[in-house]
Amino acid sequence: MDPPASSPYRRSRRDWVVDTVLFLLAVAYGVVTSATRLDASSLPVPKWLFNLDQLSGVLGCAALWLRRRHPVGLAVALAAVSAFSELVAGATVVALFTVAVHRRPRTTAAVSVLSVLATVAYVVVRPEPDTSALLLFTLGIAIYGAAVGWGLFIHNRRRLVLSLRDRAVRAETEARLRAEQAQHHAREAIAREMHDVLGHRLSLLSVHAGALEFRPDAPAEDIARAAKVIRESAHQALQDLREVIGVLRAPVGELPQPTLADIRQLAAESVRAGMRVDLREETGGTVPDGVGRTAYRIVQEALTNARKHAPGAEVSVRVTGEPGRGLTVEVRNTNPTPPPAGTPAIAPAPDPVPDSGPASTANAWSGQGLVGLAERVALASGRLEHGPTAAGGWSLSAWLPWPA
Structure with a gap:
């Protein structure tokens, strides 16, 4: 113009x-x-x-x-x-x-x-x-029409070129924004993985270190056993952290991902830390990797929170499901009770600095942990429910889709 x-x-x-x-x-x-x-x-x-x-x-x-x-x-x-x-x-x-x-x-x-x-x-x-008047009129209209048609062709061609330029600039801007957004999502995924991987290991360290602090007069064998657990957990935490940091520049899909079969190892580690964990798996078929990974993270976060905020409680983990009906993950813990007589001196101790409020079962799983779980379950198109039980404990239940 x-x-x-x-x-x-x-x-x-x-x-x-x-x-x-x-x-x-x-x-x-x-x-x-x-x-x-x-x-x-x-x-x-x-x-x-x-x-x-x-x-x-x-x-x-x-x-x-x-x-x-x-x-x-x-x-x-x-x-x-x-x-x-x-x-x-x-x-x-x-x-x-x-x-x-x-x-x-x-x-x-x-x-x-x-x-x-x-x-x-x-x-x-x-x-x-x-000369006929109609011929003169037709000739004049033809000449004017040719000029206007040529001008309109150039006008529309210029508009098309401008629109293509604007579209190219807009596409370049959108591509840059998508790249930045993908990088942001990748960083969030990496941060979530670091929280899930290290939170479990560090909670084990906190339990045994707290027990050593509160029971300095424990037998030498118990102290040695606790020190061994602390050393192994610290070594495993460093290994996990090294794996996560090693893929910071890699696609998110290349991060070390657990499966549903790793839940047994989670339960065994919690038992070695002094927790009472009852694990039952009733699945009819091979669970998809994405669904199994989400279920693993749910159980991992639940055990970590129970260990930190409900020491001495008994935790039951139920994983049931089959193709077409979905996968259900239920984690329940009873009201915390003091350890019975005759238990080893190295028993789980409460976290000196709770995440939110006093260390009670009513608010045991409040804070960012449930928010992260809700996001994970929502991304998997599932449902998450949680809250206190009538017996004074805490219950968490998640349903994840399992295609037929």
């Missing part, structure tokens, strides 16, 4: 070439037409009208240098003059072409209608004695 008339405008080298060619074409049409009329034995119009026609043609061709600043006004003026002037027809065609290129199709249609009316007026005012 051309700039408004009030703004400064500078023609490029290409604009100068195009404007000069169009100006010369309009002048050539006027000169050839005028010479043809002068060579005729007698003019079909009075002398004064022919002189006015020549003056109009000269002024119309000169006004073409303003076509980029005032395309619509120039086209309307030349169309009105073309109602009686024959030599201004070349300049009128150029003006119509300019309007079609630089203005909206609605404006082009209005100016085209005005040029058609001017053509009708010319045929009536200046009829040709040897």
Whole structure:
């Protein structure tokens, strides 16, 4: 689109070439037409009208240098003059072409209608004695229509190029945003994996270290056994952390992922830490990797929270399901009770700094752990329910889809 008339405008080298060619074409049409009329034995119009026609043609061709600043006004003026002037027809065609290129199709249609009316007026005012009026009208409409059609083609082509450029810029921006979003999601996934992997190991360290702190007079064998567990857990935690950090630049799908079969190892580690865990698995078939991984994380978070906030409680884990009916994971813990007499001195101790409030079963699993579990289950298109039980314990139940 051309700039408004009030703004400064500078023609490029290409604009100068195009404007000069169009100006010369309009002048050539006027000169050839005028010479043809002068060579005729007698003019079909009075002398004064022919002189006015020549003056109009000269002024119309000169006004073409303003076509980029005032395309619509120039086209309307030349169309009105073309109602009686024959030599201004070349300049009128150029003006119509300019309007079609630089203005909206609605404006082009209005100016085209005005040029058609001017053509009708010319045929009536200046009829040709040897030529049919219908032929003159058809010829004028054909020339104007060709100019407008060519201009509209260039107009639509320019709009298409601009839209393609905008679309390319928009696509590049969207691609950059998608890359940033994917990187953000990858970082969130890595952070979630680090929380799940290290939270379980560090809770084991906290249990045994807390027991050593509260029972410094324990037998040497129990202290040695606890120290061994602490060393092994710390070593495994470092191994897990090294694996996670090693894939920070790798796709999220390459992170070390557990399966449903690893739940038995989770339960065994918790039992070695002094917890009472009852695990039962009743699955009819091979659980998909994604569903099994989500179930593993649910059990891992539940055991970690129970160990930290409900020491001494008995935890029951139930994993049941079959293809087509889904996989159900239920984790329940009883109300915490003091360890019975005769148990080893190294018993689980409460976390000195609970996550939220006093270490009681009622608020045992409050905080960010349940939020993370809810997000995991929602991403797997499952359901998660949790809350205190009537006996004073805590219950967590999740259902995950298992396709047939």
